[in-house]
Each structure stands twice: as structure tokens, then as C-alpha cells.
Amino acid sequence: MNIFLVLTFSGVALGAIYFLAASGLSLIYGLMDVLNFAHGLFMTLGAYAGYEFATRLPSSWGAPTRVILAIIGATVVGALVAGITELILIRPLYGKPISQILITIGLDLAVVGLLMGGFGSTALQIPVPLWLIEPTHIGGLFLPNANFLAIGAGVIVLFGLELFLARTRYGIIIRAGVENREMVRALGIDVGRAFTLVFVVGGAMAGLAGVLYTIVFSGDLVSPSQGDGLLIFAFIVVVIGGLGSIRGSAVAALVVALLQQYTTFYIGGHSGWAQIGDLSTVLLLAVVLELRPRGLFGRVA
């Protein structure tokens, strides 16, 4: 029973990171119909930014301060890179989905190549404070502290995004744009600004996901292709949750991550087939697409 509870806790933490990775992707596709294959790159850059902040800030500031600043820095870098990508590369290509896919894949390949050239292909380690590595003892369970960090970030972002989308004018514009972009324009609203904002928010979430994944699940190791690996699960979550739905992404992220954790341990652990966890998420995707093509919370196409 204890193992099940620890697996569940770890699955919720992984789900929080999948949610962070998927929510921006979902909003970007839902509002702008842009299938952004550079989203994985935003995660990778977030992780590298985290590494740079954590290693270059003065050690006299202390590990906790540096890791907090590293997380904030990763979020800001993700937002900036995504905003610049939208303004320079995506904006001239609206209405050209094939070109958007090609340019975002190209950007990803090029920058990952540059990262390999600059940092090498060997994984780099983000120095984290000891308390992040240690577990907390609750009711007979030893729960990793880093998982609390991921879950906390996921919950804050979920509620923050929900509030932003429900209460602010730009949030309402984004929700309206997901439903009917043309009518938003016909009300005199410059949807282009909302597009840039969505990219910035999505990039911030990706940067945060990238650095948190590194700290929580990657043994503090940063590598050039880790964002692309995470992107696959983000796409699975987005499709299962329903394009453009933040709540859908949150629920789907939890379901996907828990399924992955359980199957990896209970089936993969006995059979020695560790990839069964990844395979189970793809099978779940196939089942959802068969039974409910628009996803759990998606709009009717």
C-alpha cells in the first residue's frame, strides 16, 4: 500500500510537470492553430537557463536562493524566447500550417545543435540545495521534497491561468479567440497582441516545466534533447485533454502521469520492460481518440 501511495504522489508530481508542459501548447494550438514543435525547445532552454542561473550566481547567495532564482530565470527565458519566436518566425506564417510546422521543427533542430556545440552533449548538473533531494516523512511514507515543489508549481499555475482566463480582459479575449477568432477581430480587437501574449505565457510555462523536470525527475541533469522527450508527452496530454482547454490539460496530465507510473512499476518492474509505461500512454491516447476524438474537455471541431 505504501508503494502505491508513493507512486501516486510521484505520479501527481509528474502530472504537474506534464500539465506545465502541455498547457501552453494547448492554448497556442487552441487559439492560433499553430502546432508548435519548438515548444520542446522552450523547455530545454528553460532547463539550460536554470543551469546557468544556478551555477553563475554567487555561491554566497546560498543554494536555496540560487535555485529559486534559477526557476524564475528559466520561466522568464522561456517567455522571452517564445515571444520573440512568435513575433519573428510565426507571425509571417499565420494561415500556413505546413510552413509553421517546418519552421518550428527547424528552429528546434538548429538551437538544439547550437546547445550541443556550446554545452556539449554530456548532461550538466544543476546544483540544488540538499533539502530538495531529501524526503519528508509523512505517515510512514518518505516523500521526495522535489515532488512537493512540482505539485506546488502545477497548482499555482493552474489556478493562476484559470484566474487569468476568467477575470482579465486578455484572458477573456484568448478564450473568445479559441472559439471564434474572426468575431473577436470584428469587435475591433487586435488578436495579434493576444497571439503574442499566448506564446509568451506558453513559453513561460514551458521554461518552468523544463527546469522543474530537470530538478524533480532528471536527477538535476540538463541535456540538449530533454525538452523534445517531454514534448511527446505534452502532445499526448493536449490531445487527450482537448485542444485549448486548460482544465482538460490538467486532468489529462494527471491521468497520463499516473498511468505511466503504475504501469512502469507494476508491469514493467516485473517483466523488465521499462518502456511499458510510455507505451501505456500512447495506448490511452489511441483509446481516447477512438471514443472521443475531441478529447475530454475539447471543443467540437
Next chain:
Amino acid sequence: MTDAVEISDLHVTIAGSHVLQGVSFNVPSGSVTALLGRNGVGKTTTLRAILGLVASSGRIRVLGDDVSGWPTHRVVRLGIGYVPEDRDVFSALTVEQNLRLAEVGSVANYDDIFALFPELKTRARQRAGTLSGGQQQMLSIARALLNHRPLLLIDEPSKGLAPKIVSEFANVLERAAAHSTVLLVEQNLSVVKRLAQRVVVLDHGEVVHRGAVSDLDDPTLVRQLLGVAGAA
């Protein structure tokens, strides 16, 4: 009298189909001009071309500015209220949020809107997707009237509505027309006769008739131009 809208030699091609083939007409300021014609002759496309929602060639002047090639939001900010054919309320947003999106600066006049449509006030927190067709049309018209726009483009406001509701909407539009220029697309000739002073008739993407609304009193002309009996 100046013109709120001047269109000359307007061409629109959609998916290889030449929908508008050199349309020219004007909408005098302060008037209600009805754009009439059979289904599929290009009435809605004309409104969409004015708003920049479809690519077009030719010249379009709106409220004194040549808006050819302008993005939609810039054209609308000149002072246009638009009621689309299918209402296009945002179903996932509440009534209140739908109206909030239509606000321009601080000139939004909710008191007038709620006086015209008290039901919108009582249903402010209700999702627009759960409203009836008539209530959605109220919301769509309310969005267009919220800021006292000098030009209203209204596309088939009576479509799919019960006669009693159509009459109520005609009352509202009549009041709105007192301080706005209106370009109205409408199939219901009794509504047109009540609201409009001028008519422009399209057929096969071209203007085939311009004149006073009293022209619609001639049943032969109505049958010839619109293919319907003119007794409405």
C-alpha cells in the same frame, strides 16, 4: 449628405468562385440602407469585405477613410458595430463577458443596453451558449450597440426568429437607427420596409437595382429582383 460607406468596383473571390463582380454602391450618412437579394448573391460577403474579413479588390471607404487592405480591428475601430448573420456570440463566455469584449474605452453604455434588453441584465452570469436563439440575437445586437457606433452593419437580424421577437428587434433597430447609419441585410421585407429608406439589390455578385424603399411596393419589380412575392 456625405456617405458613411462608399464601395466601388468591389471584387471578391472565395475558393475560386468570383462572388462579388464589381459591386458599387454607397450608404448615405444617417440613412438605413437595405442590401437585398436572393440567397448566395453576395450580401454577407459584401459586409465581410467592408470589415476586411475577406480579401477583396476595389475601393472601400468607411466613415471618410479608405480602408482597402486594412486589418479588421482597425476598420471596426473607426466606429462600426457588427451583427453577424449567425449571431456568433461566444458560447463559452457569460453574457457579461461577451459584452465586456465589445467595450471600447469608457464609452460603453450599459444602462441603455439593459433598458433595451432587460433580460441580458438578469442573465449576465449565464453562459451565452445556453441562451435561446432570440436571447443570443439580443446579445449580438447589444454588442453592436454598446458603444453608440456611428455605423452599424447588421446581417439578417430576423433569421430563425419568431414573428413577435422579430417585431421587438425591429423596434430596437429603429431606435438605434436614430443616431447611427445602418447597412442592413434582411430577407424579411416587412422589416426592410419599416426600417430602410434606400435599397440596393444584388444578383450574381452585381448590383442590379438601387432606389428608394418604396420601390418594394411594386410586386412585379420585387418578384423580378428577389424572386418572392412583394406583398410582405
